[in-house]
Amino acid sequence: MIDYLLTEDQKMIRDLCRQITEEKITPIAAELDKTGEFPWEIIKVIAQSDLFGLVIEEKYGGMGGGVLDVCIAMEEFSKGCGGVAITYAASGLGTYPIILYGNEEQKNKYLPVLAKGEKIAAFGLTEPAAGSDASAIQTTAKKEGNHYILNGTKHFITNGGDAQIYIIIAITNKSKGARGVSAFIVEKDTPGFTFGKKEDKMGIRASSTRELIFTDCKIPKENLLAREGQGFIITMKIFDISRPGVAAQALGIAQGALDAAVKYARERVQFGKPISSFQGIQFMLADMATQVEAARALVYATAREIDSGNKNVGSDSAIAKLFASDTAMKVTTDAVQIFGGYGYMKEYPVEKYMRDAKITQIYEGTNQIQRNIIAQALIKEAAKNKKK
Amino acid sequence: MNIIVFIKQVPETTQVQIDPKTNTLIREGVQSIINPFDMYAIEEGIRLKEKFGGKVTVLTMGPPQAESALREAISLGCDEGILLSDRAFAGSDTLATSYTLAMAVKKIKEFDIIICGKQASDGDTAQVGPGISTHLDIPQITYVKKIEEVKDNSAIVERMTEEGFEVIKAPLPCLITVVKEINEPRIPSLKGMMRSKKAAITTWKAIDLQAEEDRIGLKGSPTQVVKIFTPPSRPKGQIFDGAADESVAKLVDILKSQLI
Numbered sequence: 001m002i003d004y005l006l007t008e009d010q011k012m013i014r015d016l017c018r019q020i021t022e023e024k025i026t027p028i029a030a031e032l033d034k035t036g037e038f039p040w041e042i043i044k045v046i047a048q049s050d051l052f053g054l055v056i057e058e059k060y061g062g063m064g065g066g067v068l069d070v071c072i073a074m075e076e077f078s079k080g081c082g083g084v085a086i087t088y089a090a091s092g093l094g095t096y097p098i099i100l101y102g103n104e105e106q107k108n109k110y111l112p113v114l115a116k117g118e119k120i121a122a123f124g125l126t127e128p129a130a131g132s133d134a135s136a137i138q139t140t141a142k143k144e145g146n147h148y149i150l151n152g153t154k155h156f157i158t159n160g161g162d163a164q165i166y167i168i169i170a171i172t173n174k175s176k177g178a179r180g181v182s183a184f185i186v187e188k189d190t191p192g193f194t195f196g197k198k199e200d201k202m203g204i205r206a207s208s209t210r211e212l213i214f215t216d217c218k219i220p221k222e223n224l225l226a227r228e229g230q231g232f233i234i235t236m237k238i239f240d241i242s243r244p245g246v247a248a249q250a251l252g253i254a255q256g257a258l259d260a261a262v263k264y265a266r267e268r269v270q271f272g273k274p275i276s277s278f279q280g281i282q283f284m285l286a287d288m289a290t291q292v293e294a295a296r297a298l299v300y301a302t303a304r305e306i307d308s309g310n311k312n313v314g315s316d317s318a319i320a321k322l323f324a325s326d327t328a329m330k331v332t333t334d335a336v337q338i339f340g341g342y343g344y345m346k347e348y349p350v351e352k353y354m355r356d357a358k359i360t361q362i363y364e365g366t367n368q369i370q371r372n373i374i375a376q377a378l379i380k381e382a383a384k385n386k387k388k
Numbered sequence: 389m390n391i392i393v394f395i396k397q398v399p400e401t402t403q404v405q406i407d408p409k410t411n412t413l414i415r416e417g418v419q420s421i422i423n424p425f426d427m428y429a430i431e432e433g434i435r436l437k438e439k440f441g442g443k444v445t446v447l448t449m450g451p452p453q454a455e456s457a458l459r460e461a462i463s464l465g466c467d468e469g470i471l472l473s474d475r476a477f478a479g480s481d482t483l484a485t486s487y488t489l490a491m492a493v494k495k496i497k498e499f500d501i502i503i504c505g506k507q508a509s510d511g512d513t514a515q516v517g518p519g520i521s522t523h524l525d526i527p528q529i530t531y532v533k534k535i536e537e538v539k540d541n542s543a544i545v546e547r548m549t550e551e552g553f554e555v556i557k558a559p560l561p562c563l564i565t566v567v568k569e570i571n572e573p574r575i576p577s578l579k580g581m582m583r584s585k586k587a588a589i590t591t592w593k594a595i596d597l598q599a600e601e602d603r604i605g606l607k608g609s610p611t612q613v614v615k616i617f618t619p620p621s622r623p624k625g626q627i628f629d630g631a632a633d634e635s636v637a638k639l640v641d642i643l644k645s646q647l648i
Binding site: 016 | 574575576577578579581582585
């Protein structure tokens with residue numbers, strides 16, 4: 001085992017999240033997957049354990065931790081259920097903009113309840129016609145006196161309908177293009193804010209995904225985050241620091257599948273021997289372990305880079321997310337293969353790991369978009385060096 | 389409300405082995421945990437505090453490393469931990485143990501309720517809780533599965549029996565021992581874990597308790613363990629899986645041949 005030199009507090013977070021996963025998540029993961037029920041009971045336990053406040057400053061009731069702390073929690077939760085883990089992380093995604101761009105009133109109003117997990121958050125950017133091309137969003141926010149009036153539809157929003165606090169990205173000045181987009185805090189139960197159908201997903205089924213519909217939804221102008229026109233900058237910066245969380249989710253899913261595969265290979269007897277004695281299986285397990293460990297090293301290193309204060313982390317966090325999610329897809333597919341026919345059955349946990357892994361290659365920017373980010377950074381860096 | 393919870397650090401039971409030569413538990417390399425029944429006592433103590441205010445003091449008697457059990461209890465929400473640790477306590481049976489613990493309660497003085505787990509998973513005697521209340525001359529209610537009400541200086545509780553349960557009212561202060569039906573122990577919080585790391589644990593020795601020398605430790609223990617052994621495991625049974633009448637005939641033949 002590689003020693004990642006975690007601090008005492010980080011080991012404590014890991015052990016606590018492991019206990020929550022083993023006692024509260026794993027036992028009901030298959031049931032949540034089947035019913036698609038929102039995991040309120042588990043969310044309550046996570047809240048009582050102070051884990052929603054990991055990255056929130058202590059003066060707002062949080063723990064004052066960093067991205068690596070969140071990654072450790074995500075890795076552990078995801079070993080039990082990727083759906084529960086993303087429910088937790090999506091609230092974090094809706095919290096980061098307030099932490100980083102909220103003014104004092106906004107922080108005082110929202111961060112303490114989010115730190116306690118009394119309310120959970122969500123982030124609304126994606127629209128039916130604006131996925132990878134985020135600049136194609138059509139939701140508008142029109143200023144009228146002391147209010148903004150929101151109109152439009154967001155879709156595929158994690159925690160949609162279950163979260164109480166939403167960060168919504170909307171156009172405030174169409175003529176300015178990407179610089180005419182702003183971020184708003186919108187509370188559930190605001191008149192004109194309703195929810196569409198709950199999506200029936202392939203994996204991460206314990207998490208809820210819904211449409212958010214805004215029809216002349218009137219919000220006070222105090223709910224604007226930062227300044228008008230900063231919506232895209234906020235979005236990009238938030239994704240830079242949230243991507244390692246998704247990478248850690250992928251890592252946890254992969255580790256969970258690997259652990260299950262090793263256990264099964266030792267128990268399953270064919271040709272009179274445990275299948276773990278066959279080199280064909282051994283080599284598969286060895287490759288899986290190597291990929292998982294490489295992903296972990298990358299995720300932790302990236303998280304540390306962000307926590308060290310480096311602001312230019314877009315490419316690094318894209319690399320971590322790309323590699324960890326591709327690893328999760330490969331490792332979970334191989335785990336199903338090692339389980340053979342049993343692996344294809346819902347009675348065993350590995351087919352769920354495989355279904356859950358797939359989304360990590362898609363959301364928080366598809367892996368094709370991640371490659372764009374990485375390549376653009378490479379080319380930009382090379383051009384800069386040439387000028388010198 | 390001042391609540392006292394007694395806990396014991398025990399070896400994780402599924403792993404315990406006995407040294408065949410010395411007839412003692414092999415403790416090396418075995419993880420220590422809080423006696424599982426005591427987790428319910430801790431939880432109930434914290435719930436009482438959350439409802440009525442006051443504080444929860446958790447005590448244990450044991451070697452210095454038992455301090456970690458107290459820290460775990462503090463991470464869950466107990467306010468203070470006291471460790472009773474002294475070579476003079478070594479070898480205590482349930483009588484000497486309950487006397488020592490009762491002396492610690494006398495030193496604390498002010499308390500409204502004492503909560504213990506129904507028994508420890510290593511000794512399984514279920515005698516220490518009742519022993520403490522006897523030494524203190526306060527009411528005891530064992531096998532409590534629910535605290536219904538605490539008011540007007542008395543407690544109404546439900547006590548498990550083999551047939552059902554009894555509803556009992558007792559004046560405070562009293563001692564209860566709890567069963568696992570009473571609650572679901574919580575998972576610690578990060579803030580609790582951090583507080584427990586820094587918490588000061590008080591250690592009391594025999595002299596601090598003003599305990600009578602011949603009532604503690606080996607000297608104060610009229611019972612002693614002569615031998616511990618693992619009973620031989622029962623041989624595997626035989627299954628006849630033919631038709632019912634054939635199997636019965638076969639069984640009767642075998643019983644006859646063995647003169648049963």
